Amino acid sequence: MQAYKDGQKKFENGEYDLAIKAFEKAAAANIEPVQTDYLIAESYRLSNRFKESIPFYKKAIDAGINKPDARFQYAYALKTAGQYEEASNQFASYAKDTAGVQSLQDRALREVEILKIADRLRTTKMEVEAKAIPLNTPGSEFSPTILGNELVFSSSKKEKVYKNNGQPMLGLYKVSVSEDAGATQGTPVLLSNDIFDADANEASPAFSPDGKTLVFARGNTGKKNGAVDVDLYLSRNVNGQWTTPAILPINDSLAWDGSPAFSRDGKTLYFASNRAGGAGGIDLYRTNMDASGRFSKPVNMGKDINTAGDEMFPYVAEGGKLYFASDGHPGLGKLDLFSATRTQGVISIENLGLPFNSPQDDFGLVFYKDLNKGFFSSNREGGKGDDDIYYFSGPEEEDSTTVAKNNDPNDPLNPNNPKYINGKPKVVRYFLAGNVIANGTSTPIDSAVIRILPDTSDTEIAQLPSNSEGKFGKQPVEEGKSYSLLVQRKGYISRREPFSMDGRSIPPIFLTKELTDTTFNVTIKLDKLELNKTFVLENIYYDLNKYNIRPDAAIELDKLVQILKDNPTMKIELSSHTDARATDAYNMTLSQNRAESAVTYLNTKGIDADRMVAKGYGERELIIPNAKTEEEHQRNRRTEFTILSY
Numbered sequence: 001m002q003a004y005k006d007g008q009k010k011f012e013n014g015e016y017d018l019a020i021k022a023f024e025k026a027a028a029a030n031i032e033p034v035q036t037d038y039l040i041a042e043s044y045r046l047s048n049r050f051k052e053s054i055p056f057y058k059k060a061i062d063a064g065i066n067k068p069d070a071r072f073q074y075a076y077a078l079k080t081a082g083q084y085e086e087a088s089n090q091f092a093s094y095a096k097d098t099a100g101v102q103s104l105q106d107r108a109l110r111e112v113e114i115l116k117i118a119d120r121l122r123t124t125k126m127e128v129e130a131k132a133i134p135l136n137t138p139g140s141e142f143s144p145t146i147l148g149n150e151l152v153f154s155s156s157k158k159e160k161v162y163k164n165n166g167q168p169m170l171g172l173y174k175v176s177v178s179e180d181a182g183a184t185q186g187t188p189v190l191l192s193n194d195i196f197d198a199d200a201n202e203a204s205p206a207f208s209p210d211g212k213t214l215v216f217a218r219g220n221t222g223k224k225n226g227a228v229d230v231d232l233y234l235s236r237n238v239n240g241q242w243t244t245p246a247i248l249p250i251n252d253s254l255a256w257d258g259s260p261a262f263s264r265d266g267k268t269l270y271f272a273s274n275r276a277g278g279a280g281g282i283d284l285y286r287t288n289m290d291a292s293g294r295f296s297k298p299v300n301m302g303k304d305i306n307t308a309g310d311e312m313f314p315y316v317a318e319g320g321k322l323y324f325a326s327d328g329h330p331g332l333g334k335l336d337l338f339s340a341t342r343t344q345g346v347i348s349i350e351n352l353g354l355p356f357n358s359p360q361d362d363f364g365l366v367f368y369k370d371l372n373k374g375f376f377s378s379n380r381e382g383g384k385g386d387d388d389i390y391y392f393s394g395p396e397e398e399d400s401t402t403v404a405k406n407n408d409p410n411d412p413l414n415p416n417n418p419k420y421i422n423g424k425p426k427v428v429r430y431f432l433a434g435n436v437i438a439n440g441t442s443t444p445i446d447s448a449v450i451r452i453l454p455d456t457s458d459t460e461i462a463q464l465p466s467n468s469e470g471k472f473g474k475q476p477v478e479e480g481k482s483y484s485l486l487v488q489r490k491g492y493i494s495r496r497e498p499f500s501m502d503g504r505s506i507p508p509i510f511l512t513k514e515l516t517d518t519t520f521n522v523t524i525k526l527d528k529l530e531l532n533k534t535f536v537l538e539n540i541y542y543d544l545n546k547y548n549i550r551p552d553a554a555i556e557l558d559k560l561v562q563i564l565k566d567n568p569t570m571k572i573e574l575s576s577h578t579d580a581r582a583t584d585a586y587n588m589t590l591s592q593n594r595a596e597s598a599v600t601y602l603n604t605k606g607i608d609a610d611r612m613v614a615k616g617y618g619e620r621e622l623i624i625p626n627a628k629t630e631e632e633h634q635r636n637r638r639t640e641f642t643i644l645s646y
Contacts (some may be wrong), residue, residue, distance in 0.1 A: 001026075001031055004022070006024035007022030008039070008364065008629060010278040011042070012629055013163075014046075014164055015163035015439050016046050016163075016165065018303075020043045023036050027040070033177075034065050036062040037056045038070055038322075041057040041060060041070070041073070041077075046164075047166075048165065050077040050219040051077065051081050053077045057074035068101075070095060071097065074090055075090030075108065079111065079334075080334045080359050082333065085115075091108040091109075092112050094108045102525075105420070106308070107309070109520070109521065117330070118332060128355060129355070129392065130376075133183075134183075134184055135151075135184050136384040137385050138384060139385050140155065140156040140170070141388055142203070142363070143204040144365060145155060145206060146177075146375075147211055149176060150177060151177040152172060152205050152207070154171070154202070155170065155173045157171055158198060159198065164220065165386075169199070170201040171342055172205050174189060174191050188434075194242045196408060200220060201218070203217050204216055204258055204260060204313070207262065209265065209266045210266065212237045215232055215260040215261075215271075216233055218255075219258075228534070230256045230258050231247055231251040231257050232247070232250065232251055233247055235247060250269075250294060250295050256274050257275070258271065258273075258312070259313045259314065261316060262315075264316055264317075264319075264320060267288060269295070270284060270286050270301075271287075272310075272311065273285055277300070278300060279300070279303050280309055280310070280328060281309055284305055286301060287299070297334060297487050303482075303500065304502065306328075309326060309328025309329075309447070310326065311324055311326045313365070317367050318574065321339060323339050324340065325338070325362065325363035325364070329349055330507055333360055334359075335363045336352070336356075336498065337356045337357055337362050338352065350507070351507065358381070362378045363378075364376055364377035365375070373391070374391075374393070375390065376390055377389055378390060425518070426513075428479075428512060429476065430478070430501065430504070430507055430520070431475060432452070432473060432476075432483070432499060433473020433474045433475070433520070434473070436524045437470055437524075440525075444470025445489055448492075449464075449489070450524075451485070452485060452487075453486060454481070455483055455500075461475075473519070477520075479505045480506075481500075483500070484496050485524065487524050487630075491528060493567055496562055497522060530643065531643055532643065533643050534640050535558070535642075535643065536638050536639070537639045537641065539552065539556050540639035547590065549591075560602065560641065562609060564611065565608060570645075571613075571644045572641045573613045573615050573641065573642045574602070574612055574613070574639070574640075575617055575639070576615075577622075577636055577639070577640070579627060579636040581633065588620075591616030591618045595639075597612040613644065622636050
């Protein structure tokens with residue numbers, strides 16, 4: 001049992017490689033076998049070793065693990081291994097699970113549609129040859145960038161081992177490289193002793209066009225918990241020496257900030273972050289830098305580019321075209337490489353296809369100036385280590401007299417133009433439909449009214465009823481638009497469900513006919529309206545011993561604001577609970593202050609004070625009375641609301 005407890009502790013600390021070793025000992029002793037298999041699978045997933053997680057997810061699921069999201073992660077791991085048919089079956093199974101998370105169910109349904117057409121991406125092969133280069137090792141090499149006649153990159157070469165994945169910590173290294181065939185010369189050396197922290201991961205170097213400014217990511221020192229311990233740093237080259245790196249003011253202390261890139265004029269910095277308020281997991285942002293080195297407030301790149309998944313590793317090529325990696329746009333596996341092109345205000349996203357993409361991670365693209373050759377990173381099958389760097393080159397430009405007329409990529413009659421078929425434009429009509437069920441069951445709810453609203457106002461677009469099977473639809477929806485579904489039924493709490501078309505558009509390359517109809521189905525779960533019924537508000541966190549409302553908590557409280565506005569007769573008690581790690585009197589005061597803080601916030605958002613009662617319970621209503629792990633303490637630290645009247 002001690003091995004299992006050791007594994008849990010390592011898992012909670014993000015030390016996944018050490019957790020796996022402990023859980024393997026527990027498995028050998030047949031201790032908590034189902035949960036152990038699941039946690040081994042999770043440890044592999046969270047340390048980006050999806051393929052290794054597959055057999056452990058399968059064993060846990062076959063044994064009946066009570067973790068609905070395990071099937072989604074299992075399906076995703078199968079996709080990264082190129083096992084598309086089985087991945088599609090698992091995604092479809094998860095989408096039907098009434099205990100599943102709605103956002104993941106939406107992604108699962110989308111993955112089913114993507115996997116139907118993934119084989120078409122395999123046939124989209126650019127006239128490019130890719131090959132691994134000699135500097136790759138059994139460790140990790142990635143995020144190459146070109147600085148003069150040198151290749152600067154991230155590599156796991158430090159002495160200290162990163163407990164997340166068991167590899168040496170990352171640093172920034174350089175090696176001479178020739179433009180012809182990407183041949184490296186000599187042994188890679190440290191970029192600079194002035195840019196070296198033995199106890200941190202340092203990765204993703206980005207240089208300004210003049211080569212005088214370097215921005216890179218540094219973190220995973222263990223000083224902060226989890227992935228928030230990664231920030232962007234800046235160093236300048238003064239008289240041939242790099243200055244001591246300084247942390248950038250654009251970082252979010254509660255978020256992961258990484259993979260920077262400069263625009264071609266050096267005035268804009270692009271980067272990735274999972275800060276609050278984004279479209280999904282990790283999003284792309286941009287910030288402007290003035291002549292004195294001051295940065296503007298970062299701006300999200302928008303939902304044409306950012307999805308519910310991760311967008312990372314931006315790169316701006318000559319001419320200003322943006323390239324990036326994503327697992328949210330339709331692709332072959334985990335991270336695929338994409339380009340974004342703006343034409344008359346419309347942004348088009350294109351998957352680069354083979355040989356750039358594979359079922360695994362493909363990212364960190366960089367070009368030489370002629371856009372005909374460069375480097376990228378991948379942990380695809382057949383590599384030398386974990387992440388490897390690949391060199392690519394395309395054919396030399398043909399003489400214009402030999403290029404056939406229909407090779408024009410914009411010519412509707414060009415058979416390789418994905419936007420047309422037989423010279424006619426491909427058209428997609430999108431529809432929204434769904435069903436309404438009682439939360440926690442699969443029981444359909446009839447006679448519910450589903451009001452379709454734009455996400456920016458309460459101006460009704462359409463009103464749909466649910467039938468005896470709880471089904472409703474179909475309502476036409478437009479590409480790029482976001483909506484809100486206000487669902488109302490007597491005896492139930494009115495609920496709003498967001499629905500966005502961002503990231504759902506079908507790329508033209510997947511369309512095989514002139515007109516395609518696609519329907520998106522959503523499941524909306526309503527709670528019965530009952531006196532004294534209590535709901536836990538997820539992700540309402542406070543800083544240690546404090547009770548002010550943090551920005552991430554405000555996002556969650558805003559959801560309660562909407563619930564109270566949509567149910568105007570409802571009165572609630574808003575309660576705060578602590579763990580048991582301080583005195584009872586202290587915890588009572590702290591929890592009361594936190595509850596009052598939350599009520600005050602709701603009041604500033606337009607909810608009448610007489611509809612709310614603030615109540616602090618301290619440690620008197622613990623969910624887990626003898627909590628030992630941080631996860632158990634967190635379950636005790638919670639904010640709830642209880643219906644007092646309606």
